[in-house]
Amino acid sequence: MKINHLTSAEENLMTLFWQLDSFYLKDIMEKHPEPKPHQNTVSTYLKILVEKGFLSTEKEGRIFKYTVLIPQADYKKFLLKELSHKFFNNSGKEILDFLLNTKLVSQENLKEHFNVNWELRPLKVKEPALEYADAILNPKKKKKNKEKKKKKKS
Template structure:
């Protein structure tokens, strides 16, 4: 389903609908904060949102039961992608830079989010083989013994 922007009034009503998930017109009228819109106005917006595909209806006797079809998370993703594409060159880095500059997010927020636990471990570096240096630093004590072994092997 293609998601489109809401008008301000549609968005305000959808915020209530997302909380209710499944509801009747009377539920909306009871839950709507003051000043409450007229019932005909809410009914008109319900019809519009059904036509746009954001709500579905199920007839129960003489009344309709409404159910939200587009979850809040989907609409939030849509809005964030639109914002990123239209105002931040489709760059998450630019979005983060803006959030930091406007103090809307802090580095501590990100550290907490990513649960950064950086441990620096010393890298194991293989030392060069110093065969000649080993011979000089640790000379073999009994060269004659070596020669004897060689001679014995030849016999």
């Protein structure tokens, strides 16, 4: 089943629906935090979410019972794949680098998750030996060393 994007308002309601899993309109109105939206507004969003395939309906007498069809984990996976595609060249490594650099994930989080005992350190790059540059920039040091060697031999 293809998952579609949700608007911010739809996501807010779906967060409540994912907690309930199966519910009636009256359940939503009871559980929704203040300020509560109007019942007609919630009813309109329910119809939209049914059309988008996030919810199913079952008529029980005069009222509808709604059931979540797309689990929250599947929607999160969809959003993360979209984010990865648009901003991180489909690279999990780029996402992880971003999370570490922005301190959204710490080394401690990684250690806990993977249950390993290691520490990330910046890569130490071996500085190149600049013999020719040293000879040009510090000619006196080498001359002194040669003079000392000559004096010792005498």
